[in-house]
Each structure stands twice: as structure tokens, then as C-alpha cells.
Amino acid sequence: MPRIGQQPLRVARAQEIERGDPLQRHEGGGGERGPALGRISAASVHTREAELFYWITITFSQTLGTALGDWVADGSLGYLGAAGIFGGALALVAVAHYTTRISKPLLFWSALILTRPLGAVVGDFLDKPVANGGLELSRLAASAVLAAAIVLLVTLLPQRPETVTQQERLES
Numbered sequence: 001m002p003r004i005g006q007q008p009l010r011v012a013r014a015q016e017i018e019r020g021d022p023l024q025r026h027e028g029g030g031g032e033r034g035p036a037l038g039r040i041s042a043a044s045v046h047t048r049e050a051e052l053f054y055w056i057t058i059t060f061s062q063t064l065g066t067a068l069g070d071w072v073a074d075g076s077l078g079y080l081g082a083a084g085i086f087g088g089a090l091a092l093v094a095v096a097h098y099t100t101r102i103s104k105p106l107l108f109w110s111a112l113i114l115t116r117p118l119g120a121v122v123g124d125f126l127d128k129p130v131a132n133g134g135l136e137l138s139r140l141a142a143s144a145v146l147a148a149a150i151v152l153l154v155t156l157l158p159q160r161p162e163t164v165t166q167q168e169r170l171e172s
Helices: 009-018 048-074 078-099 104-127 139-156 161-171
Strands: 023-025 033-035
Touching (some): 048 078, 048 104, 078 104, 104 139
Antiparallel strands (some): 023 033
């Protein structure tokens, strides 16, 4: 395996990308450079710093996202109003992805963090008592509704073929 110093080339390149290199060589290409492509995978976390960043982000997004969702829903807006706020913010992130040059990793992490309070308020809306603004579904029924919504969205919003092709090239 080719080496740079004492590290395998692949590890050295991953560390260079983690340090903020905005460009990465295309796999199998003739040395051309293009936008960095990444993937979310436990196998792609190569350093303690990357792992620490990942766990801090997940912990904060889960804990603070749930608290934020509950706080907004407990105000005058209720569960549906809070879902509208977080769903609207998530839609703005999606629009920014396609219409601006805002950092794609920043948009990704913003979307990831916004999904937690959105999920919390939608879940609360489904299973909280009617007197509190919910639908008072059982946990089983609420879970079935959410599962059906996920299946429906995955079916209606399939991945673009060019995205799948790029990912397959990266993995080979």
C-alpha cells in the first residue's frame, strides 16, 4: 500500500479532509479535483477528535432538540404550531441547499439538529391527551402512523440515480 511518512495513504488523506481540505481527489480519476464527497458511517470516523465531535453533536441535538421542541410546543403555539416552525425551518434548510452556496456540511448538521425537535413535537402531538392538544393515540398507533409516514416518504421521494451512482463509485 502506498505510504506517506508512516501512515497509509488512505488514512493520511482522510486526516487531510478532516482538517478542512475543501477538495478531494476523485476515486479512479486522472488526478482531477472536485468537491469533497463524504458519507455518514462509523467506519469514516478515524480520529478521537472526529468521534468526539460526532458524539457531542448527537448528544446536544437529541437533548437540546427535545427540550426545545417541548418548550415551543408548551407555549401558545401548541404541537402543530411548533411542528410548523421546525418543519418550516427544515424546509428553509432544504431550499438553501439547492439555491445558495452555504456550506453543505453546515446545512446537513442544521437539518440533522432540526429533525429532533420536529420529531419530538410530532410524536407528542400523536400521543398526548386531547385536552393538551394531542390526538391521544396509543403508543402502538402513534408508532404505526410514524412508520407509515416514513415508508410513504421513502417511496415517494426516492434517491436520485446520480446520487446512488456516485455513492457506489465511492464504495468500490
